Amino acid sequence: MSQISDEDRQALRDGFSRYLEAEADQEKLRAGIASDRGYDNSIWQQMAEMGLLGIAISEDFDGVGGGATDVALVMEEVGRKLVPVPFASTCVVAAEMIARFVPDPIKQDLLQKIAAGQLTVSIGGTGDFVSLSDDGHSLSAELSGDSWVMNGQVSFVSHAGVADYHLLGLKEDGVDSAYLVTASDAVSAERLSTNDPAQRLFTLNFSDAEAIKLEDMDAEGINQVRMRGVAAVAAEQAGATRAIFDITMEYLRTRYQFGRPIGSFQAIKHMAADLLVEVESGTSAALAAAKALDSGSSSAEKFVSLAAFTCKDAFRTVSAQAIQMHGGIAYTEEHIAHLYWRRARAGLSLFGSSDEHREHYLKSREAA
Amino acid sequence: MSQISDEDRQALRDGFSRYLEAEADQEKLRAGIASDRGYDNSIWQQMAEMGLLGIAISEDFDGVGGGATDVALVMEEVGRKLVPVPFASTCVVAAEMIARFVPDPIKQDLLQKIAAGQLTVSIGGTGDFVSLSDDGHSLSAELSGDSWVMNGQVSFVSHAGVADYHLLGLKEDGVDSAYLVTASDAVSAERLSTNDPAQRLFTLNFSDAEAIKLEDMDAEGINQVRMRGVAAVAAEQAGATRAIFDITMEYLRTRYQFGRPIGSFQAIKHMAADLLVEVESGTSAALAAAKALDSGSSSAEKFVSLAAFTCKDAFRTVSAQAIQMHGGIAYTEEHIAHLYWRRARAGLSLFGSSDEHREHYLKSREAA
Amino acid sequence: MAILDRSASPEDINSVVEAWLDQHWDSEKRCAKGEDSYDEKAWLTKVFEAGFCVPSWPTEYYGLGLSQKQSGIIEKAFAKRKAQGSARDRFHLGAITVFKVGSEELKRAMLPVMLTGPICCLLYSEPNAGSDLAGVRTKAIPDGDDFIITGQKIWTSNAQEAEYGMLLTRTDWDVPKHRGITFFLFPMKQDGVEVKPINQITGESEFNEVFITEARVPASHIIGNLNEGWTSFQTAIAYERLIMGQGITERRGKSKADSEPQLITLARKYEKYDDPTVRQKIAQALAYRELNGLNMQRAKQEIMTNGSSSLMSLGKLAMSRVQHGEAAIATDLLGNAALLDGDDYPDAANINFDAAKAYMNSIGGGTDQIQKNIIAERVLNLPKEPDLDRDVAFRDVKSS
């Protein structure tokens, strides 16, 4: 349940939206992408100041005590502008994992720092809470005296180059374990070349890196974290879908061909109307998932899966059609449409494919 | 290989097409459907006279010695006008089965009569050559002295009410057998109520009905018959798809709304253009299947499957969209559109579903 | 007993209605208490007098001035006992339209009659004006205090039962089409009105052709103003589309939200539920239905907050995909069995009916194509297409 009132939530959203509208234009987006960090750190710091980084963190640890609905609103706005900040990994998945499975005082320290924008966490390995699973990793954790040390390699770790901690999942004989490793000389990060320039993926190499093992990890708890991660990503996609749709509608209203705005052509209109169904379905699904999580509904599992494939597919379809509807101009690198389209493609395998989520949705309908 | 020259084939088609254009209008179609027989017998007799019923029968038995391409042209024309004659069952599948697996002199007698329009054969039971498989039949054949007798019940037998023979497939431990049973007092036919009024389905009851067992049935031979059956149905569907498409285009050119022909609206045009791809793909696929069969190509299996699902799906899509594009008028029983649509739906499970044929297509691509 | 007004709590409303129904309705016999059979007029009059017919309307117009949410409680209580007559402010298109745009005189004269009678039939479409409703050619010629009507209407449901029809006519042929239309509340029970059922592809005959030959309607029955019927009509059609978007065109007895969806039941029965390809199709179909439900929930939320919602217009369009899609999958699930029909084969009969009936949503009440135009122009603000007939005197507009 969220501790934030509806009015406060709306105010938060409006404030963040206004800020991004002013500060997160395409030029800044591209500059952020081109920077070492991969995103504009001033946005991240502003998010900390607005309390957004601690939105899913308890008030006990300097957070705001919000719920999935609050996370969704942040992600929708982040998605609209494609801001490639590590919010879902650090402030949702990592924050939830730490809150659940890391004992005080480390927990308090980490969560406070996350809320304050002083710390980011990258996530890798295998396990339900890992958004991009690397089943081929060679990670191993061993007890060395009192502490754990990590060795081996793992890939597909997002934003790992600048992360302060790495949260790594391992699965042995179907049992999940997870470890927190501090960025240090014992960890080297090699950047991978990606199709979406805003996506920062790394291969991490560990040689005797010290690790904190997460404790008392239960399947239900991990599943809760997973669902919150999925719902957050879905909301981001819903926001991005609506944004590229809006950009396209504006183009249709103002671009003239054959002496008329191209949006006055009936076939284009009908494409637009069909796409609006996808846009709104994405928003509704993301919202329903967040609400189900906040209310602790037994349907949460179902709604989260529904949001996952609906938002993935909607974003993919709408961004792909956006290029088509723009025509040649969107075939150029300098137009923003392909950045939305690449982001949509980059999201297809996050937390599993659409087909997998569809199957899961059907299963959870039976269970509900 | 067909014994018919390209010119003769074109002349045959033109003649048949002209005849149907004149004699097989909607009124006659509906009268035929409402008649006891289920189709207009004068058309059947005319087809005999034109040599069409013996098109797939060897010249040795008073046929024309044509191939799958010739069958396809007949079926396309039959499909265009939805004429519900038992051509595919009697003149393709039964004729092929008899030619291959029934010994003289019975073979000669039956094939001559088929070619002359004196005899129709309905097909039921289980086996690859059966277009509508009834896996739940309770048929059994037993030797009684020198001859076989048939007992039990079988359903989904097309046109069985007026058929002179019933060709029944059984499958025991994966082995195909087939029997020919003469219509007699030992066989009773009960008509089933169907969604497509042009489709005549029956349940047959046998009590000690005498049967001729087909001999030396080999899997490759049966598969050849099956493929010819599938290709014939695909061609029929391709013809019907084009016909309902043409009817729809004509309506779009002449129906005015908002002071313009509705075919001048761009969204309608684009639907039409998309449907044309389906129409032409159906024609091409049906033709390719027939040609591959005629040339004995190793790709026949592949092209037959391709034709099967392409033509089923094209007919389904185009006839369904035809109703939508006509609007309210096609929601009435008196308009012909729904008869095409019902036929399309009735064809979905003939010789297996689209999904099954798609899978088979992929498999046969690997094999080829 | 608590007073039913905006301040009443849900519990109060419920208990008042339950008490009233206890007193007046015999749930066993399905008629008014003390009666032997159901007398529609008498029962509806009782409901009307209690204010339950149109609870969301103000008290001066036969309602109780309640919120939509409060009204819903009354509707539910009635539905639970299968009692007719509540929620006519949501479903009686004719009364709604007269209430929204009728003259004071018409409201006073006709609302009590309409609310206690059968629902109105809709005399909109004509053989040559299907999607293009503004292309009506049914003539209305003034004659004293009346108008004389001649023309042909089509796609009229309830034409036999209806006492009144909402009639779209042309009263001025020399101005562009939208400006010469008059909308009438037309008495059906008179000479010169002939109703002929249409045989539909579903096997039903819910619609009719209505042939009108020199029939009469009083000038006082104009809904809105003379020659301004197109404006009044917009109110009526908007409500109709809203109702369709909620899936009300679906066959009764469809499985409820909390029971197993029909597709799953059929897939199990026809032993295809383990097929991964089938499961994908079913999952997506169920998702489309659920998503439309979620969109409509958001729409209702927005309407409660802002008074309107652009989302509402998506419902009918989305429902086409839902209905055609589900019917197609169900057909495939049945395989051979789908070829059959009739009472002996209820699964086949159901899915074949559904497959045909889906056109009711995608064609009826404005085709999907018309609906997409509306969404594009009104919701997305895409520029209108050039209208070829907008500035032309109607008598010069080209037609089939």
Added chain:
Amino acid sequence: MAILDRSASPEDINSVVEAWLDQHWDSEKRCAKGEDSYDEKAWLTKVFEAGFCVPSWPTEYYGLGLSQKQSGIIEKAFAKRKAQGSARDRFHLGAITVFKVGSEELKRAMLPVMLTGPICCLLYSEPNAGSDLAGVRTKAIPDGDDFIITGQKIWTSNAQEAEYGMLLTRTDWDVPKHRGITFFLFPMKQDGVEVKPINQITGESEFNEVFITEARVPASHIIGNLNEGWTSFQTAIAYERLIMGQGITERRGKSKADSEPQLITLARKYEKYDDPTVRQKIAQALAYRELNGLNMQRAKQEIMTNGSSSLMSLGKLAMSRVQHGEAAIATDLLGNAALLDGDDYPDAANINFDAAKAYMNSIGGGTDQIQKNIIAERVLNLPKEPDLDRDVAFRDVKSS
């Protein structure tokens, strides 16, 4: 040696060409025999003089008067040895257009130059005239025997290499748009022509913007007639669309018809080939490609029989479905791996390239939407949409 004319048998043609190539082409070094490196102009001149450049054209126009089928034999023989220069009657759009609609003078003067030089670039699209090519605003103003050209073109491939461009210009602004256009064969290598590569979403820069500032072109280089350029242009665009329908926009090295399709290879490699859902998708995708191939085979057959085929116009549209569809499936097959890119990850690089490149077919050379209009109006004879700008002087046409 046999004479190459219509009566020559396939075997004869093949042996003549093989012999000629044996004599002139060094397959090892990929250049003319006796040379050390490939000199394009010199080699093309040899091919041109032998008549192999445009074998289907009449002998008086530098060809051999052969049939398409016969020409194909020559093309194949060249392709087998990877020798350039044959089949320019199928792929050299500029030369084809001049041959089809150019004046006798232009043909004589320019065909030999064009056929022995690089292919022409296409100076059609402008930033404000993309789909609406007839909306060109590049000015051509007469000046003595020349025209002076000023304007901006976009989506021009080969603009750096080309010696000539096919240039669409406006020469009369006071008539409706289609009637004031002139089509030029424009010399690229001159002052006032600036070429700027466009960064495309595929990572390529095959297209350019071309800025033309007071450059010159002789009046004798008009293709067709002054102010009738739209007609001549139709010939050029029809050939372009025909070429695209054959899938020539696809990346080279794509698997051939007889080898295992890429989707199957990927599905096996990423261990998803046993997934029935995946198999259905792959089967349908392969079917779409095969069906387009079959349609195009029928088109060619019809062209041989009747000289034309309406089927041809479907190829480009169908290819969009094929390319976008295959790329989407391949992306899903790769899963996480599709996120990567670059030389280290060739599977990802290939499918990501394909996914972007598919827009080349669905947007380039006329969008799918334009193509559907053409099919509906020219093939299906559906009535044209009202043209808002058809009867308006071009200077009064509304633009962005």
